[in-house]
Amino acid sequence: MPYINNTVGGLSVRSSYIAALYFTLSSLTSVGFGNVCANTDAEKIFSICTMLIAVYGFWKVHNCTQNKKETKQRNEEEAVMATTSDRE
Known part of the structure; x- marks a missing residue:
């Protein structure tokens, strides 16, 4: 008995990979x-x-927030180094 896509033996190789x-x-x-899933190849x-x-999109948002954190931390470290070098 043929399957839905008129092949005998199951899905085509392309459909199986998709x-x-x-x-x-x-x-x-x-x-x-x-229970809600795509049925056709399209x-x-x-x-x-x-x-x-x-x-x-999630990766870009993560990188954006991570870069802001690193920049803020670097600026804070530079400010601490500047204040300690001023005291000497």
Whole structure:
């Protein structure tokens, strides 16, 4: 009996890789793999792209806040060094 995509023996190799990548990214990005999930290859590719864009966005926000922390710490250290060198 043929499957939905008219192949005998299961999904095509392309569809299998898309499904595997979708499952991996949805698990790693904590989106989950629950009862609401993509069914077609187009839905899975769209979800994969959306998850990658979201990961990039979170990474940029993290780097921005981390750089501000490092700059603030460096400025505080320079201020302490300036005040201690003034006392000498």
